[in-house]
Amino acid sequence: MSKRNSQAAKTAARERLRQERERQAKRDKAKRQVVVACSIVGVLAVAGGIGYFVVQNSKPTGWDKAAEAKVVLPANSSGKDGTTVLIGDSKSDKVVHLYEDPRCPACASMEQGLGETINKGMKDGDYKLSFTLGTFLDNNLSGEGSKNALSALGAALDVSTDAFIDYKGALFSAEHHPDESTDKFADDSYLIKVADTVDALKGNKKFQDSVKNGTFDPWAMRMSDSFQKAKDVESTPTIKIDDKVIKNPGSVEEWNKTLKDAGIGK
Known part of the structure; x- marks a missing residue:
């Protein structure tokens, strides 16, 4: 190379x-x-x-929009936006006022133990019953079951006061009230299923349509706002007699004593 x-x-x-x-x-x-x-x-x-x-x-959610929408007042309601629910024909000026949240387990417990007794006093004319319902548990636990159940209660109130009382009792019953962490009341079909256990609501198409269409959603939001503005109400259930908070009774005997101390009854 x-x-x-x-x-x-x-x-x-x-x-x-x-x-x-x-x-x-x-x-x-x-x-x-x-x-x-x-x-x-x-x-x-x-x-x-x-x-x-x-x-x-x-x-904005559907509930945000409902809060701004025109309110359809349920029959048998009164006051601003229909947020006064006063039931009973008592000639007495005594009023028992209940503050509850549909998802509240303590409210369910009270209803199961004292509901019939409290309702009987109203029906016997010893006092009138007033209701203010809140939805704060939806915020605390997330969900919309309290608001949805409250709207359905508005639909029941629109049917009659008896339907309202009986439906509230059914929602709080041991059979139908879900664990507070389970947002079961958000389901319209479940609310209608529970309503079918109430004579005045069973198969009631007007009630069912109101639930499905959210007819009383705006009313529920106004009622919830009324609950938020209530004085001396820090938890549920809260019971007032003549606008004074009382200690929640743990038994029928305690309830009867509370009424006696308040000058109610025979």
């Missing part, structure tokens, strides 16, 4: 190496551009997803 040929070979080899390095550099640059582009797309996608989530969650 001549010396000249050897030098030419080395020169050719160095040229091939240079060209290969240039090609590799171009490939590396192209890869970096792809990675950067993908990263940008990923960031934009995440940002877009977060933005979408924020927008979606900032949109």
Whole structure:
């Protein structure tokens, strides 16, 4: 091999190496551009997803809209926006006022233990019964069962005061009242199923349509607002007699003593 040929070979080899390095550099640059582009797309996608989530969650819900909508007053209600529910024909000026939340387990317990006794005193004319219902447990536990059940109670009140009393008792019964963490009252079909155990509501198409269509959703929101504004009510159930909070009775005997101390009854 001549010396000249050897030098030419080395020169050719160095040229091939240079060209290969240039090609590799171009490939590396192209890869970096792809990675950067993908990263940008990923960031934009995440940002877009977060933005979408924020927008979606900032949109007013059906209940937000109901709070601003025109109120349809249930029959047998009175006062501003129909938020006064006063039941009974007592000639006495005595009023027993109950503050409850449909999802409240303590309210269910009280209803199961004292509901019939409290209702009997009203029916016997010893006092009138007043109700203010709240929905704060929907906020505390998430969900909409309290609001939905309250709207259904408005539909029951629209039928009659007896339907309201009996339906409230059915919702709070041991058979039908769900655990507070279970948002079962959010289901219209379940509320209608419970209503079918109440004579005045069983198969009642007007009541069922009101529940399905949310006829009394705005009323429920006004009632809930009335509950929030109530003085001296920090929990449920709260019982007032003549606008004075009393200690929740734990038995029929305690309830009867409370009434006697308040000058109610024989």
